[in-house]
Amino acid sequence: MIQAVTTPEQQAEYRRRISGKPYFEAVLGTHLALFGAHPASGWMFYLLPGTAVLELRGGSGALCGNLPEDADTHDELQGFLQFLHIDRLRCEHPLPMAYQTAWQPGEPLTLWTAPRGRALSLPAPPPAELTLDTAPSMLPVSRLVFAENETEADEFYSTACTALAHGYGACRALLHHGQPVCTVGCYEQSDREAYMAAGVTAPDWRGRGLAGWLIVTLANELAAQKEVCFLCLPHLCGFYQQLGFIQIGDIQQYTTDWNMK
Known part of the structure; x- marks a missing residue:
């Protein structure tokens, strides 16, 4: 029932x-x-x-x-x-x-972890023209994360702001002239586990190692207190493996079309 x-x-x-x-x-x-x-x-x-x-x-x-x-x-x-x-x-x-x-x-999502108490090796830092914001404004962050879908950006903004306001996570962003060009966050966590998500780099800034540095920075901060986990599509597995994360399983995805039933 x-x-x-x-x-x-x-x-x-x-x-x-x-x-x-x-x-x-x-x-x-x-x-x-x-x-x-x-x-x-x-x-x-x-x-x-x-x-x-x-x-x-x-x-x-x-x-x-x-x-x-x-x-x-x-x-x-x-x-x-x-x-x-x-x-x-x-x-x-x-x-x-x-x-x-x-x-x-559908394509399964790969589940990764950074165990509690383990610090990953930090990649090369971002260029000096970028500044790290540990509490960025979530409106421009939401527009970076969902640049092509205003509805999803609005939903993410609302949910993330609610989580942050209640102490459920953190957001990190690298800024260029005050605007985020790379971000990652933790918007869901339990007493034992922190879930990282919404890691995105603006197209003009990709290929410079920004995401790797920012992701490891936040993962190390969270792993000092909790197990860290996140999901990725299979084609990104090599990237996260190089950063030192540990693959622990898969999450299955399914779709249907009830109109065809």
Whole structure:
């Protein structure tokens, strides 16, 4: 049975199920803490049969834990996702075979970590014409991260500002004449884990080592207190391996088109 997370007891069970799960513990836990009591935020949280939890926002979902493979669970969850028009899923494990007739696997995301207490070797510093801002204005940062999608930039700005205002992370940016040309941040974290994301360099500044230096700088700062993790597409794995991060697994991605069903 799918249960909306509304009570303190259900929230505690949700946190228990994601505890110790890289990426999910920090990301889903932060979202639950910030938005779980605010249904109008657009975030929705559910306990699923078995050991699974589900987070939904817009047309996207994140599924953590194991689902029973019985027909009743399959039919209930499939109907639920279709009713809410969820057409993108990010999953801890591959979906059971019964779901794979409706959901098509996409390119998996590679999961990386910097263990707590370990400092990575810092790459060459950026040129002197750039300055490091440890608390940059998030509006220009959001426009750098999502330069081609104003809607996504606005959503990122709102979520990141909420997380930073509640002490859930940090943003770093390299500025040129006051404007960010490279950024990376941590906008979700738990007591044990910090999740890094939104690492972007402006096109005219790529190929100069800015991202590597900024990413390692923030990772070392966070790893002094917590395990650090982040996701990347497979074609970037060589870059992060050279920086010294450790690959620890994959996060699965699925899409569907309910109009074709």
